[in-house]
Amino acid sequence: MKRAIVMGGSYAGLFAARVLSEYAEDVLVIEPDVIEEDGLGRRVPQRHQLHALLSMGHTQLERWFPGTTEELVKGGALLGEGDDVRFYLDGRLKAPAAGARMLGATRPFLESHLRRRVTALANVRFLRAQATDLVFRRGRVVGVTTAALDGGTGGTGETFDADFVVDAMGRNSPLEDWLARHGWDRAPVDSMRIDLGYATVLFHRGDELGSTVIAHSSPGPASDYRPALTEPGALAAVEGGRWSVVLAGYADHRPGPDPEEFLRRMRRCVAPLRTVADTSTMIGDVRTYRFVESRRRVHSRLNRFPGGLVVVGDALASVNPVYGQGLTLAALAANALGAHLRSTPFPQSPARDYFRLVEAVVEGAWQLSTAADLAQPHVTGPYPRGHRVQKWVADRLTEASVRDSAVNTRYMGVVNMELPPKALTDPRFLARAARVLLAG
Ligand SMILES: Cc1cc2nc3c(=O)[nH]c(=O)nc-3n(C[C@H](O)[C@H](O)[C@H](O)COP(=O)(O)OP(=O)(O)OC[C@H]3O[C@@H](n4cnc5c(N)ncnc54)[C@H](O)[C@@H]3O)c2cc1C
Structure with a gap:
């Protein structure tokens, strides 16, 4: 591709830019905030909060940015x-x-290292501006319009052509409004x-x-x-x-x-x-x-979606942060993007394969976090079918994970997103957990 544009240069945007640097001659990251190690960027207030990186997130960090852990340490x-x-x-x-x-x-320390790594990529550049709309032609996205920032600093108010566009604008991404304005359906939302x-x-x-x-x-x-x-x-x-x-x-x-x-x-x-x-x-x-x-957008439920456009990170799914899944989901979306671009001869077509891949990952995280959240008395659903039985089993497994290292290793493998939730239904694992519980 000639040019790919990433709208949003935070964690998910940085991973997406890294992946796209292998597939586009020119990668433009449009980001309005100045993100320094200690200047926290006003559009991502959660950067102040403690951020834990799950094992899978750490693996992906080293996959796309080898040596980062050593640098951070x-x-x-x-x-x-x-x-x-x-x-x-x-x-x-x-x-x-x-x-x-x-x-x-x-998080600012981690992110500033990634940003430095992405900035050093020869074909990636950052533009301090705000994306304001998409340009469509014959059912696909062909450009992004931008606006100058408050006070006229930074940003040029230009339109940029693009072969491929990534929405990494976070939880409050305006993408759905833009799509609706241009006659596309909004993606169904689970919340x-x-x-x-x-x-x-x-x-x-x-x-x-x-x-x-x-x-x-x-x-x-x-x-x-x-x-x-x-x-x-x-x-x-x-x-x-x-x-x-x-x-x-x-x-x-x-x-x-x-x-x-x-x-x-x-x-x-x-x-x-x-x-x-x-x-x-x-x-x-x-x-x-x-x-x-918690909220996720499910694009695979749409009948039509513009070509050359994908959604990553919190713009796609933003789940209860206590389970620490957000950064890992952002990195896994980049993986799915890589897999999609590696296999499709037509990146300008609707990215159905990408959405299928990434939504399978989101589904695991969503199941885990929402099932646990339903235990809160003030959370009123929606309850999935079989919730009571699932909860009873999950509580027993949780108890066994406190007592037994082997049970906890697999349990934490799921929590760390290294294993899918169905790993907890393996009969040998269930038998071990039962023995641990019976042993008292
Ligand atoms: C309280 C809290 C604690 C958390 N703790 C953890 C944790 O422990 N572990 C974990 O893995 N995750 C955690 N998360 C989740 C994590 O913060 C998010 O998943 C992560 O920030 C998602 O990154 P993102 O790049 O998708 O979005 P964001 O980080 O929200 O970034 C969006 C970017 O888009 C830019 N943008 C917005 N509008 C535009 C526009 N019009 N044009 C161009 N750019 C735009 C913004 O300036 C911003 O830089 C936590 C979240 C919260 C709320």
């Missing part, structure tokens, strides 16, 4: 393995999962209202937790429909000798910005968070974020 990020990574459920430390490996870094609140703050890091890199605590079956036994939250050792600590809560239990309240809640968390609350000094403000609903 040299810059002060931490890589946790074995006992450095601790997961708690209902306040109990889970059995170790073989091969557990997690990166401790803030689940969860009303989640997040709050993240940094602390100075000493040696108060030894080699711990990640500690993550979530409510399990014992906390269903009653107050959680411990507050859900997590911490990560990040660059700059700091801890990033996040607390989460639903509906009326959303954490607020008051630092004293934050510390009080941390003291009701599992031991590592209590220790940091008691021994470390907070840096800066508590940043809050409200996430109202």
